[in-house]
Amino acid sequence: MTTGNQSLAAAARRQSKGNPRVGASVFGRLQEVVGGNTLWIAWGLALGYALALLATSRNIGYSRDESFYFDAAGRYFDWVKLLVKNHESALSRAMIDSHFATNHEHPPLMKLLFGFSHDLLYDQYKWFSQPGISYRFPAMLMAGAGVAVLVLWGTRAISPAAGIVAGLCFALLPRVFHHAHLACFDVPVACMCLSSAYLWSRALDTGKFRWSLALGLVYGLTLATKHNAWLLPPAFFLHGICVKSATFIRSGWLKRLRLLAPAASLLVLGPLVLFALWPWLWFEPRERLTYWVQFHLKHEYYNMEFLGFTYWKPPMPRSYALVMTLATVPLTTLILFLIGGFCGTRDVISSLIARVRTHFEDESQSKSASDVLLWAICLFIFYSPWLSTDTPIFGGTKHWFSAYPFLCLFAARGFETIRQSLQGALRGRPLANGPWATAACAALVLLPGLVTVKDMGPWGLSAYMPIVGGAPGAATLGLNRTFWGYTTISLARELNARAPARVFLHDMTYSAWAMHERDGAWKKSLFATNSVVDSDLALYHYEPHMGRVEYQTWAAYGTSTPSAVGTYEGVPVIWMYDRRGR
Amino acid sequence: MTEQVQQYRGSALYTSRAGRLLLGKRSLVLSVCLVALGEAAAHFVFRSRAPSASDWQALKSQLAPLYKSGDLVAVAPDWGEPLARQALGDAMMPLSMVARADDADFPRALQISFMGQRREELSRWPEARREKLGPFSISILTNPNWKAARYQFIDHIEATSLSVSVSRGGVDEACPYSESAQMSAGNLGGDPTSPKVRFSCPGGSFHWIGVTIIDDEQYRPRRCIWAPPNAAGPVNLRFRQVPLGKKLIGHAGAPWLMVRDGVGPPISLSIANSQGKLGSFAAKDIGGWIRFEWDTQVLENTTSDLQLTIVGTGHGEQRFCFTLESQ
Numbered sequence: 001m002t003t004g005n006q007s008l009a010a011a012a013r014r015q016s017k018g019n020p021r022v023g024a025s026v027f028g029r030l031q032e033v034v035g036g037n038t039l040w041i042a043w044g045l046a047l048g049y050a051l052a053l054l055a056t057s058r059n060i061g062y063s064r065d066e067s068f069y070f071d072a073a074g075r076y077f078d079w080v081k082l083l084v085k086n087h088e089s090a091l092s093r094a095m096i097d098s099h100f101a102t103n104h105e106h107p108p109l110m111k112l113l114f115g116f117s118h119d120l121l122y123d124q125y126k127w128f129s130q131p132g133i134s135y136r137f138p139a140m141l142m143a144g145a146g147v148a149v150l151v152l153w154g155t156r157a158i159s160p161a162a163g164i165v166a167g168l169c170f171a172l173l174p175r176v177f178h179h180a181h182l183a184c185f186d187v188p189v190a191c192m193c194l195s196s197a198y199l200w201s202r203a204l205d206t207g208k209f210r211w212s213l214a215l216g217l218v219y220g221l222t223l224a225t226k227h228n229a230w231l232l233p234p235a236f237f238l239h240g241i242c243v244k245s246a247t248f249i250r251s252g253w254l255k256r257l258r259l260l261a262p263a264a265s266l267l268v269l270g271p272l273v274l275f276a277l278w279p280w281l282w283f284e285p286r287e288r289l290t291y292w293v294q295f296h297l298k299h300e301y302y303n304m305e306f307l308g309f310t311y312w313k314p315p316m317p318r319s320y321a322l323v324m325t326l327a328t329v330p331l332t333t334l335i336l337f338l339i340g341g342f343c344g345t346r347d348v349i350s351s352l353i354a355r356v357r358t359h360f361e362d363e364s365q366s367k368s369a370s371d372v373l374l375w376a377i378c379l380f381i382f383y384s385p386w387l388s389t390d391t392p393i394f395g396g397t398k399h400w401f402s403a404y405p406f407l408c409l410f411a412a413r414g415f416e417t418i419r420q421s422l423q424g425a426l427r428g429r430p431l432a433n434g435p436w437a438t439a440a441c442a443a444l445v446l447l448p449g450l451v452t453v454k455d456m457g458p459w460g461l462s463a464y465m466p467i468v469g470g471a472p473g474a475a476t477l478g479l480n481r482t483f484w485g486y487t488t489i490s491l492a493r494e495l496n497a498r499a500p501a502r503v504f505l506h507d508m509t510y511s512a513w514a515m516h517e518r519d520g521a522w523k524k525s526l527f528a529t530n531s532v533v534d535s536d537l538a539l540y541h542y543e544p545h546m547g548r549v550e551y552q553t554w555a556a557y558g559t560s561t562p563s564a565v566g567t568y569e570g571v572p573v574i575w576m577y578d579r580r581g582r
Numbered sequence: 583m584t585e586q587v588q589q590y591r592g593s594a595l596y597t598s599r600a601g602r603l604l605l606g607k608r609s610l611v612l613s614v615c616l617v618a619l620g621e622a623a624a625h626f627v628f629r630s631r632a633p634s635a636s637d638w639q640a641l642k643s644q645l646a647p648l649y650k651s652g653d654l655v656a657v658a659p660d661w662g663e664p665l666a667r668q669a670l671g672d673a674m675m676p677l678s679m680v681a682r683a684d685d686a687d688f689p690r691a692l693q694i695s696f697m698g699q700r701r702e703e704l705s706r707w708p709e710a711r712r713e714k715l716g717p718f719s720i721s722i723l724t725n726p727n728w729k730a731a732r733y734q735f736i737d738h739i740e741a742t743s744l745s746v747s748v749s750r751g752g753v754d755e756a757c758p759y760s761e762s763a764q765m766s767a768g769n770l771g772g773d774p775t776s777p778k779v780r781f782s783c784p785g786g787s788f789h790w791i792g793v794t795i796i797d798d799e800q801y802r803p804r805r806c807i808w809a810p811p812n813a814a815g816p817v818n819l820r821f822r823q824v825p826l827g828k829k830l831i832g833h834a835g836a837p838w839l840m841v842r843d844g845v846g847p848p849i850s851l852s853i854a855n856s857q858g859k860l861g862s863f864a865a866k867d868i869g870g871w872i873r874f875e876w877d878t879q880v881l882e883n884t885t886s887d888l889q890l891t892i893v894g895t896g897h898g899e900q901r902f903c904f905t906l907e908s909q
Contacts, residue, residue, distance in 0.1 A: 310801065312842070332618040339610070418614050421607040445614065448621035455629060466621055470628030472697060475661040507770075533765040533775065542664075548774070548797035548839055551681065552767040555775035555795045560680045560803075562668045570632025572664040 038160060042151035045164070046144035049171050049180075053140040057133050057181045059458040061489035066183045067511035069111055070135050072103035073183070077115025079279070093283050100280040104288070105295045106185065108278050109224035113138035114183050130519040135183040143180035146191025147171050150405055153198050154412045157371045161419060161438050165445065166412035169336075170405055172449030175328050175397045178460020186398040189226035194405040196222050196229070197378050200236045201371055203262035204244060207255075216265030220273020227296050228382070228402045233266055235374075235381040243370045246360035302394035303545040308478025310545050315389035324397050327468045327479060329404075330448040333411050340413030344372035372413070379406040396461065396480060415445060458490050459568035471569035485512070485541045487566060487574045492521050494564035495537065498582055500525035504535035506549050532556050537563075538577045553577050633662070633696050633717040638669040644715045645692065648722060649674055654688035658699040666694055681795045681803035683833045683905040684873065689728040693721040732825045733908040736807055739779065739793050743822055746781040746791045749815040757783035757791060757817075773901070774808065774837060784814045788901065791819065796837040796903045799870030804835065806903035811849055811894025819890040826881045827909045834863065834904035835871040841901060844868035849902045850893045855886045865902065878908070 062070075079099035083090040090096075100108065114135040121127040122134035147167040154163030170176060180187045196219045203211035222229040240263060248259050275281055281288050303312045306320055326334065351369035382403035385391045419438055426437060448465070456463040461482050464474035475481055485507030488495075495503065505513055505528050513528045529535050538553040540546070540562075554560045556579075563578040649655070655675050657663040667675050685691070691704055696717050707723035714720075738744055740759075747754040759781050767775040773788040780792030794808045809817055834851060844867045852862035853876060861876030894900040 331621050332614065335614060335617055339614075418611055422611045425608045425611060441611075441615070444618045447618055448625065451622050451625050455625070466624030466628050470625065470631070472628060472632040476659045476697070476699065481661075530769065532767045532769070544801040545797075545839055546770060547801040547803065548837060549770055551795035551797060551803045552769070552775045554677055554681065554803070555777060555793075556765060556767055558677065559672055560667055560675065560677045561671050562664055565635075565664055565668050567635070567665070569629045570634060571661060575664050575668070 038152060038155045038163065041160075041164065042148040042155075042167070045151055045167050045171075046148035048144075049147045050140045050144035053143060053177075053181050054133070054137070056457075057136055057140070058130065059489065060178070060181045060460065061458060061486040062132055062512040062515050063182060063184070063484035063486035064507070064509050064512065065484060066132075066135075066486075067509040067515065068103055069114060069183050069185075070132070070515060071511055073111045073114035073118065073135060075099050075102050075115075076108055076111050077119055080112065080115070081119070096279045096282060100278075104280050105292065106226065107224045107274065107292075108280070109221060110139065110142075110183075110185050110188050110226075112277070132183075132515040132519050136181060139183055139188050140180060142188040142191050143171075143176075146187070146194055146405060149191065149195050149198050150408060150412075153194075153201075153371075154409055157409070158413055158416045159419075161442060162412040162416040165415045165442050166405075166408045168442075168446050169333050169408040169411050169449070172446055172453050173329055173333070173404055173408075174449065174452045174456055174463045174465070175460065176401060176404060177453045178456070178463070179398050179401065181460075184398075185226040186395075186401050189222065189228045190401040190405060192218065192222035192225045193228060193232060193378070193382070193402040196232055197236075197374060197406075200239070200262055200266070201374055203265070204240060204259075205370065207258045207261075209258075209261060212261040212265040213269070215262050216269025217273055219266050219270035220277070223270055223274040224277045227292070231381045231384075231402075232378075233263075235377045236266060237263060239370075239374045239377050242373055246355070250360070299392055301392050303543065304392075304394045304396070304483075305478060305480045305544050306393065310543075311393060312545070316386075316391060316393050318387065318389055320393045321383055321386035321400055324479075325400075327464050327474060328397050329407070330452070330465055331467050332445050332448050333408070336411035336414035336418070336445060337407050338414065339417055340410035340415070341376075343413055343417050344369075344376065344410060347372050348376075371409075375406040375409050379403050379410070382406075394483075396483065415442065418445075456568070458487065459573060461486075462568040462571065462573050471571045475571045481542050481571065482573050483507075483541075483543060485509075487541060488513070488539055489516060489521060490566040491539070491564055491574060491576055492516075494576060495526055496523050498537055498563075498578060498580075499523040500527075501536040501578075502527045502529045502534060504529055504532045504538040504553070506539045507541045507543075507546060508539065536579050538579075539574065540576070541574050542572060631697060633665075635665075637716050637718070638665045640716060641666070641669050641694070641718060642671070642674070645670065645674070645694075645720065648711075648713070648720060649692060650690065652689065654679060654682070654685060654691040656685075656691050656693050656701050656704060658693060658695045658701045659697065660701075662694070662696060677795075678805060681805035683804060683806065683871075686725065686727060687731070687907070689725050689730075691721075691723040691725070693723055695719040695721065729909045731907040731909055732827050735821060735824075735906040735908075736793055736805065738821060739781075739791070739807060744781075745820045745822075746783065747818050747820075748783050748812045749818060750784070751815065754818065755784060755814070757781040763790075771839065773840075774903075776808075783812055783817065785812055791817070794903065796835065797839055798835055799838050799842070801838065802871075804833070804871055804903070804905075806833070806835075806905045808901075808903050809890075809892050810902050811892050811896075811900045813896055817892040819892075821888045821890070823885045824888050824908060825885050826878045826883070828877075828879050828882055830861070830876040830878055830906055830908055832863070832874050832876075832904055832906040833871055834865045834874065834902065835869070836865070836867060836901040836903060838870065841867035846900050847895045849900055850891075851902075851904060852891050852893075854889050854891070855881070860888075865904075 076099060079090060117137045118131060118134045121137060122131050128134040147170060150170050151163040151167040154166035176187060196215065199211060199215035199218055203215045244259055248256055301313050303310050306317055348369040382400050419441055422437055422441055452463055462471050464471055464479065468474050468477055488508050503526055510528055516522060532538050532553050533556045540550045540553065557577050562575040563582060565572050565575040567573060657666045667680065685703055691707060693701055693704055704723055707725055709721050710724050711722040712719060746757040748757060761779045763778050763780050763782060765776055765778055774794040774796050776790055777792045777794060780790045783789040783791065788810055789812055791809050795803050795805050798804050809819060811817060846867040848864040848866045850862060850864050853860045860878060863874040865872060892902060
């Protein structure tokens with residue numbers, strides 16, 4: 001990395017010599033600092049992002065799925081502790097099954113990390129005052145790591161400024177920012193898939209064994225994070241065939257073996273790491289692997305509102321992923337993505353033409369296009385499930401998060417075009433070639449994501465971009481307003497003011513309620529119940545198909561007047577009824 | 583790395599040819615910057631576009647002079663309704679209006695509009711008056727086809743007006759009436775709330791007759807008389823001394839989330855007086871909330887005991903809810 005970055009800095013210095021009036025020496029120095037310290041910048045941004053997530057995590061309520069993972073994390077890490085104390089007992093089938101049976105439809109890596117973090121940082125060292133946040137912390141670190149990898153890859157493939165923009169574009173995607181707080185797998189697996197792709201690129205490019213080894217290990221961790229990882233091998237192999245097949249045919253056996261090393265590592269080391277990390281697979285591995293695969297290939301359908309209609313069975317709308325991406329990703333990022341995609345396509349075509357002209361002898365152009373091709377394939381493969389009308393849409397945008405890092409790399413490429421064009425347009429003017437123009441340009445393109453993220457607070461799943469009119473426009477269009485029952489925390493003040501009371505938990509699990517209770521969010525005199533007729537207070541998280549639960553409350557309480565309403569941008573998301581009329 | 587960077591620098595990206603091809607250097611930069619600025623500015627515009635909590639709270643006193651008891655209060659866009667209910671309370675938005683069977687039951691509507699939205703279903707109601715109250719536009723709309731109801735069956739689910747029985751092998755088995763029955767509610771996938779005031783029929787569980795609220799095919803609330811078919815035999819609801827007019831107008835359906843897969847056979851609802859059958863109607867699961875009408879012109883201005891009979895397939899797992907009014 002250093003060599004490349006130094007060369008960038010040197011290029012910048014050369015550039016500055018030709019244009020001494022415009023503060024180019026400053027630019028050169030900045031490029032030198034940035035270029036020479038990419039790793040520091042990448043990990044600095046990673047740490048900054050994780051800290052920003054940590055600082056804003058307290059207001060974000062615990063979602064249904066998180067509560068399942070809290071429980072599983074506790075069980076899984078109990079087994080790890082047992083393994084340390086009494087490994088013979090821990091390794092028995094009965095003990096493994098009893099600890100890992102819970103939530104066995106998902107692999108264990110993140111849950112083990114959640115459990116480890118809770119045990120170490122809450123139970124032992126008391127670094128966190130809230131147990132729920134200690135469970136969430138590993139996912140935040142993982143999101144930070146994803147930002148770092150984007151910075152590194154963007155720097156390597158495009159420029160340091162573009163690398164930073166790639167990382168920050170991803171960090172400031174509003175939905176990513178929300179999910180990055182959660183003790184879930186969607187952002188972690190997106191970051192792991194990105195890391196695997198980066199390592200694949202390095203392994204293929206350098207042919208060095210250490211990159212292949214790292215690829216196998218990281219891919220194994222990706223498999224152990226979430227099943228999105230299944231999509232990577234086809235993407236990588238397609239990419240490998242496109243960029244290395246001519247070399248493979250021309251090469252001798254030794255080089256061919258070297259070219260095959262990344263694929264071999266992916267296919268051998270990856271599954272071995274998964275197997276090693278998931279004790280659940282140690283017994284009846286075939287049956288349990290089959291169950292894992294079948295669970296996700298034949299996942300049941302949940303309800304999801306889209307453009308005013310609630311889908312609960314196929315055919316699902318094919319436009320869902322496209323429209324929801326448009327509605328939730330900043331338009332500026334999407335425009336940069338299109339510009340980057342245009343430039344990238346030109347690069348790939350130019351490379352192909354150059355290779356055909358040289359009868360595939362000259363690989364220099366193909367190297368520059370290789371990453372672009374890999375980004376495009378990964379982007380496509382992570383969106384491709386939604387080309388089928390049988391693919392469930394209940395997860396909103398989170399299920400194609402793994403495509404977003406690649407979208408951001410293209411956006412960074414688009415940004416680089418803008419940056420270059422800006423410098424060209426400003427040539428000869430003060431500050432034109434300085435870092436200020438680049439910084440201002442970057443700040444501007446990141447601004448829409450930043451203002452949305454800053455404002456959305458605990459309402460992450462209700463946040464929509466201005467292209468659909470923000471949250472009010474999305475509500476009018478009939479786009480999903482919330483799911484997972486996570487916004488109860490936003491009514492904490494109203495709930496506590498009405499204590500003592502029995503609270504009907506609509507769409508919220510007892511476990512999520514209990515975690516808030518452990519955090520100190522509720523008064524001890526508030527008791528959760530899942531019976532509306534036995535409750536004093538009833539919560540309702542808006543989703544059209546769940547309206548019937550609200551109507552049950554009306555019939556039980558004899559009123560349709562909410563006592564408190566939680567809104568985002570003026571749009572009701574959660575509301576509460578009080579049987580006692582307070 | 584050096585080599586690679588040089589390769590990138592030689593590519594289309596770095597020579598900005600792509601940029602020129604797209605829009606030209608300056609206009610490309612300007613366009614992206616304007617989009618970014620515009621998008622950020624639009625965020626601030628949209629976040630305060632909907633009425634605030636204080637706007638809603640101020641509405642109650644502003645609306646009071648315009649409101650008449652019995653008005654339909656409709657909100658456009660409909661997502662504002664919970665805020666309207668909170669602000670206006672049960673006095674102006676009673677449960678019976680919020681979970682109405684049909685807009686047509688109201689002589690007048692107060693439409694609370696914001697963000698330039700209108701209720702499509704009220705678009706043919708003539709506007710008598712319009713006022714601007716803060717961010718709201720209030721329209722007073724008149725129902726051009728309104729007819730007053732002589733008798734609302736849903737208001738008479740009590741022992742003096744109604745008796746309920748199930749015909750088991752030709753023998754009527756009474757469903758006992760209670761005003762203090764144990765309430766229950768089935769949560770997301772289950773049955774609607776069973777009220778305290780109800781007739782309990784053989785079969786237990788959801789086999790009761792009473793007033794509840796179900797979800798229709800658009801997940802909207804519908805307040806109705808819960809009267810599921812019974813495995814033991816036809817369910818008979820005998821209403822005493824019903825004043826009759828030109829017609830009986832009803833609506834029927836079942837809790838949409840429970841029946842939307844449309845696997846259930848039709849449910850029959852028929853009506854008769856002492857002289858014979860007056861009409862019948864068959865409701866299907868996938869039909870949603872359906873309006874029906876029976877002609878009673880020959881009995882206009884008379885009162886009569888009416889028997890409603892509900893028949894299903896006999897397996898006793900079907901749900902049914904209806905409303906009926908005499909006009």
